[in-house]
Amino acid sequence: MFLSAKGHDICVVDNYFKRRIEKELHIKPLIPVPDLQERSRVWNAITGKIIQLKIGDICDYTFLSEVFKVFEPESVVHFAEQPSAPYSMMDRDKAVFTLTNNLVGTVNVIFVLKEFSPDTHLVKLGTMGEYGTPNIDIEEGYLEIEHNGRKDRMLFPKKPGSIYHMSKVHDSDELYFSARIWDLRITDLNQGPVYGIETDETQMDERLATCFYYDEIFGTVLNRFTVQAVTGIPLTVYGKGRQIRGYINIRDVLQCVELALKHPSRKGEFKVFNQFTEQYSVLDLAASVKKVADRLGYSVKIQSIKNPRREDEEHYYNAKHTGLVELGLQPAYLTEEMIVGFIRKVEANKENILMDRIMPKITWG
Amino acid sequence: MFLSAKGHDICVVDNYFKRRIEKELHIKPLIPVPDLQERSRVWNAITGKIIQLKIGDICDYTFLSEVFKVFEPESVVHFAEQPSAPYSMMDRDKAVFTLTNNLVGTVNVIFVLKEFSPDTHLVKLGTMGEYGTPNIDIEEGYLEIEHNGRKDRMLFPKKPGSIYHMSKVHDSDELYFSARIWDLRITDLNQGPVYGIETDETQMDERLATCFYYDEIFGTVLNRFTVQAVTGIPLTVYGKGRQIRGYINIRDVLQCVELALKHPSRKGEFKVFNQFTEQYSVLDLAASVKKVADRLGYSVKIQSIKNPRREDEEHYYNAKHTGLVELGLQPAYLTEEMIVGFIRKVEANKENILMDRIMPKITWG
Numbered sequence: 001m002f003l004s005a006k007g008h009d010i011c012v013v014d015n016y017f018k019r020r021i022e023k024e025l026h027i028k029p030l031i032p033v034p035d036l037q038e039r040s041r042v043w044n045a046i047t048g049k050i051i052q053l054k055i056g057d058i059c060d061y062t063f064l065s066e067v068f069k070v071f072e073p074e075s076v077v078h079f080a081e082q083p084s085a086p087y088s089m090m091d092r093d094k095a096v097f098t099l100t101n102n103l104v105g106t107v108n109v110i111f112v113l114k115e116f117s118p119d120t121h122l123v124k125l126g127t128m129g130e131y132g133t134p135n136i137d138i139e140e141g142y143l144e145i146e147h148n149g150r151k152d153r154m155l156f157p158k159k160p161g162s163i164y165h166m167s168k169v170h171d172s173d174e175l176y177f178s179a180r181i182w183d184l185r186i187t188d189l190n191q192g193p194v195y196g197i198e199t200d201e202t203q204m205d206e207r208l209a210t211c212f213y214y215d216e217i218f219g220t221v222l223n224r225f226t227v228q229a230v231t232g233i234p235l236t237v238y239g240k241g242r243q244i245r246g247y248i249n250i251r252d253v254l255q256c257v258e259l260a261l262k263h264p265s266r267k268g269e270f271k272v273f274n275q276f277t278e279q280y281s282v283l284d285l286a287a288s289v290k291k292v293a294d295r296l297g298y299s300v301k302i303q304s305i306k307n308p309r310r311e312d313e314e315h316y317y318n319a320k321h322t323g324l325v326e327l328g329l330q331p332a333y334l335t336e337e338m339i340v341g342f343i344r345k346v347e348a349n350k351e352n353i354l355m356d357r358i359m360p361k362i363t364w365g
Numbered sequence: 366m367f368l369s370a371k372g373h374d375i376c377v378v379d380n381y382f383k384r385r386i387e388k389e390l391h392i393k394p395l396i397p398v399p400d401l402q403e404r405s406r407v408w409n410a411i412t413g414k415i416i417q418l419k420i421g422d423i424c425d426y427t428f429l430s431e432v433f434k435v436f437e438p439e440s441v442v443h444f445a446e447q448p449s450a451p452y453s454m455m456d457r458d459k460a461v462f463t464l465t466n467n468l469v470g471t472v473n474v475i476f477v478l479k480e481f482s483p484d485t486h487l488v489k490l491g492t493m494g495e496y497g498t499p500n501i502d503i504e505e506g507y508l509e510i511e512h513n514g515r516k517d518r519m520l521f522p523k524k525p526g527s528i529y530h531m532s533k534v535h536d537s538d539e540l541y542f543s544a545r546i547w548d549l550r551i552t553d554l555n556q557g558p559v560y561g562i563e564t565d566e567t568q569m570d571e572r573l574a575t576c577f578y579y580d581e582i583f584g585t586v587l588n589r590f591t592v593q594a595v596t597g598i599p600l601t602v603y604g605k606g607r608q609i610r611g612y613i614n615i616r617d618v619l620q621c622v623e624l625a626l627k628h629p630s631r632k633g634e635f636k637v638f639n640q641f642t643e644q645y646s647v648l649d650l651a652a653s654v655k656k657v658a659d660r661l662g663y664s665v666k667i668q669s670i671k672n673p674r675r676e677d678e679e680h681y682y683n684a685k686h687t688g689l690v691e692l693g694l695q696p697a698y699l700t701e702e703m704i705v706g707f708i709r710k711v712e713a714n715k716e717n718i719l720m721d722r723i724m725p726k727i728t729w730g
Contacts, residue, residue, distance in 0.1 A: 061457060092426060092476040099472065100465050103535075107464060111457040135517035136510060143522070145501060145510065150681070152500035154522035157508070158538070159545075166542055170468075170535050173523070177531055180524075181675050181729060310546050316515070364546060 001201035002254040004049045011052040011071045030349045031209040042207045058105045068116045075121045075261050084217045086362040088164035095163040102167035110178040121264035126190040130169045132159030133312050138319035141272020161311050179270035187260045192246035192276030195222035197345045215357040222285050229293035229300045230346045239307035241283035244317035246276030249332045259327040273323040277331035292339040310364040366566035367619040369414045376417040376436045395714050396574040407572045423470045433481045440626050444490045449582045451727040453529035460528040467532035475543040486629035491555040492533045497524030498677050503684035506637020526676050544635035552625045557611035557641030560587035562710045580722040594658035594665045595711045604672035606648035609682035611641030614697045624692040638688040642696035657704040675729040
């Protein structure tokens with residue numbers, strides 16, 4: 001919608017995977033999200049713009065080839081993956097599904113570019129979780145290494161903490177390979193956890209809402225804290241809560257994708273950006289939500305629970321994120337006013353909240 | 366056979382993948398290799414030892430679980446992968462097959478260990494090709510990195526040159542993960558190209574021969590040069606021929622696997638060895654084969670052909686390989702006498718050579 005509003009011809013490819021998982025695991029986004037056909041109709045009615053839809057699975061190479069041959073994209077934005085760390089850690093079947101679904105989807109996109117559209121720029125969604133929490137500064141994709149008096153510029157070594165994050169490491173390796181060996185044009189956006197509910201486009205009509213998840217499968221931490229505050233559940237901090245990550249507002253995500261598209265990689269170039277705007281610990285975020293919610297009349301508790309994940313709970317974290325700012329990103333940093341907005345939106349949709357989907361049950365065991 | 370001869374109880378799991386590819390692509394090993402049932406019978410008749418067989422696919426988790434529950438292995442040696450770089454580069458189907466077959470097989474082994482046998486030591490065959498040809502010294506698996514005044518020990522950054530080698534990078538990442546997150550005991554053997562025809566066990570009976578391949582799918586360079594010398598075909602050097610790799614004799618491979626098994630990793634440890642004994646350029650090997658073969662009365666030509674691969678043809682290469690030597694590896698370095706032996710063995714089986722399978726046809730295009 002963001003790119004369509006700016007005049008680009010858009011074709012959306014989706015296999016409704018998340019909707020299938022919603023049914024399988026009894027999950028719902030806070031605000032009901034109509035199917036793409038309905039949303040595309042609403043978008044057209046409001047703006048006059050057309051968003052094409054192709055419902056199918058990018059793991060099906062015949063389907064994907066057909067989409068490329070007909071649409072002939074100038075750029076591809078590839079977000080089509082199983083995106084949940086806890087889902088990938090539930091059992092062997094879901095681990096293997098996550099790995100093969102994400103890898104085959106990405107490899108299919110690579111091959112369809114190679115075969116039909118070698119000049120098309122691919123913008124791929126990665127994750128900051130690929131890096132893990134190393135004891136050195138995290139650079140943007142590459143690291144200049146000096147070793148025994150010699151130098152090289154190498155992919156930054158990765159240390160993912162879940163099978164899902166691992167699948168993204170595999171993707172990045174494949175993408176770097178496809179740039180090196182087949183001269184494709186690739187940008188990888190290593191995104192941090194996203195927060196926020198609204199964009200300019202979703203505000204046009206309730207039926208254009210984004211999927212705001214607060215559950216343990218698709219939810220992210222600030223969203224969950226907001227829902228916990230409103231429903232009177234203690235904010236669940238995993239272990240010590242000193243896990244630091246880089247966060248980004250959903251509005252800034254859109255800016256980043258547009259900036260990446262406006263500055264395509266050269267042929268053979270694999271460009272990497274760290275796509276977040278601010279670092280916070282889990283405790284920082286819990287404290288911010290508590291402060292704002294208490295002011296609004298809630299009485300929020302913060303509760304440390306046994307960490308269902310296996311991760312460092314205290315660690316060094318300093319990740320570079322200058323690439324997108326240099327291209328013009330103007331971050332909307334997290335403010336108390338913003339959190340008030342999130343809380344008000346959650347309150348307005350409180351009757352939709354599934355209370356039994358808030359607490360984590362999946363462990364890394 | 367090597368481990369059985371030393372008194373270990375052995376169960377071999379195989380899905381006859383290579384035999385299927387032999388038929389598909391019209392390939393044959395130099396010396397006919399009977400099926401495993403026949404070889405196991407011969408082995409038993411000669412030595413009195415029993416090698417159990419399970420014919421099935423480790424990508425089938427039910428099958429693999431059954432094998433583990435019944436056999437209860439103390440150690441697992443996992444060599445069960447699509448092993449050919451050119452095969453993986455033939456087309457999309459074979460690329461996707463290589464990636465998914467190797468990844469799912471490895472992940473299944475990881476899960477079967479996690480579920481049924483968490484103390485079992487896994488020895489996995491990796492490849493030196495995972496590293497590519499960086500401009501710095503290649504360490505054994507890990508690199509001590511100092512960056513902006515801080516330090517960490519990280520996985521050595523990888524830069525594989527084919528989809529097959531990429532699949533091994535994915536494996537290594539999964540194995541490191543399974544040690545870190547699930548406390549498994551893992552050793553990864555990053556092996557260089559293997560040469561050689563005979564071991565003590567194959568010499569007991571012609572029917573116990575190893576698969577000596579000289580074709581572009583499963584063959585390695587020294588084997589191919591030997592066959593080219595004997596059949597009067599110029600030794601085919603890809604491009605400049607200054608590609609340097611670490612090579613190892615097939616007899617030393619057996620020593621290395623045994624040493625790895627005798628020194629199992631601790632729980633949670635991912636140990637990596639670089640499994641080769643000497644570095645040579647392609648031109649070095651061509652010159653050695655020419656020298657020996659010419660002395661035996663051949664008149665060998667060395668011919669540079671357009672490189673079917675995309676790789677650096679001149680590069681720095683200095684890979685550490687002290688880990689296995691420290692455990693006791695006594696390398697059998699490549700000698701002229703050894704090459705004489707290879708040539709004599711090829712001569713004795715000359716009538717089996719498929720002349721149309723010697724020259725490379727698969728490109729990295």
